[in-house]
Amino acid sequence: AQRVTQPEKLLSxxxxxxxxxxxxxxxxxxxxxxxxxxYSRQRLQLLLRHISRESIxxxxxxxxxxxxxxxxxxPFAQEEDSAMYYCALSGRGGGNKLTxxxxxxxxxxx
Amino acid sequence: DVKVTQSSRYLVxxxxxxxxxxCVQDMDHENMFWYRQDPGLGLRLIYFSxxxxxxxxxxxxxxxxxxxxxxxxxxxxxxxxxxxxxxxxLCASIVPSGxxxxxxxxxxxxxx
Numbered sequence: 537a538q539r540v541t542q543p544e545k546l547l548s549x550x551x552x553x554x555x556x557x558x559x560x561x562x563x564x565x566x567x568x569x570x571x572x573x574x575y576s577r578q579r580l581q582l583l584l585r586h587i588s589r590e591s592i593x594x595x596x597x598x599x600x601x602x603x604x605x606x607x608x609x610x611p612f613a614q615e616e617d618s619a620m621y622y623c624a625l626s627g628r629g630g631g632n633k634l635t636x637x638x639x640x641x642x643x644x645x646x
Numbered sequence: 647d648v649k650v651t652q653s654s655r656y657l658v659x660x661x662x663x664x665x666x667x668x669c670v671q672d673m674d675h676e677n678m679f680w681y682r683q684d685p686g687l688g689l690r691l692i693y694f695s696x697x698x699x700x701x702x703x704x705x706x707x708x709x710x711x712x713x714x715x716x717x718x719x720x721x722x723x724x725x726x727x728x729x730x731x732x733x734x735x736l737c738a739s740i741v742p743s744g745x746x747x748x749x750x751x752x753x754x755x756x757x758x
Contacts, residue, residue: 580749638688
């Protein structure tokens with residue numbers, strides 16, 4: 537069975553401070569990991585996926601297979617980063633089904 | 647731009663009513679999904695479909711059914727709505743080769 541754990545329901549940081557949103561997963565094979573974001577009153581959208589190895593809006597995430605983690609990081613938080621963030625996993629041959637974590641609400645304070 | 651639309655943004659129904667939630671995508675995606683989104687629980691997969699007339703149960707299919715008569719349309723049906731089905735319902739689609747799932751704006755269903 538595949539599982540995604542996001543231990544923090546709410547993360548509050550000051551503008552300019554570093555951000556780390558934690559994500560751990562459980563999967564027996566080689567998963568594909570994603571971060572999705574939902575800004576206020578907007579639809580859920582992809583932020584980044586591990587195979588792209590990109591930095592999007594200053595965010596990066598590295599897949600650590602040893603620790604089964606895929607933490608989302610940004611060196612300097614901006615007010616516009618305030619949103620709900622979901623970590624998600626897709627297993628191979630699963631019809632592209634996603635298993636989501638419970639989400640972390642990021643609040644960036646001035 | 648991929649567009650996934652859902653028939654209603656807000657819906658209020660009474661217990662026992664039959665409820666239809668419609669989702670349409672315009673990018674010829676084979677795979678479509680229905681999730682419900684609840685605070686503290688994240689998104690949970692209800693049903694998905696990888697082709698017309700094909701469907702598979704997700705993690706929480708009880709109390710729901712689906713219909714996929716055309717490639718672009720995926721309907722979620724609550725045969726007899728109950729108060730514990732009050733939630734935000736999200737539809738999504740993706741190409742079979744994988745990548746990004748594109749989400750609709752969501753339907754907030756309240757069952758009284």
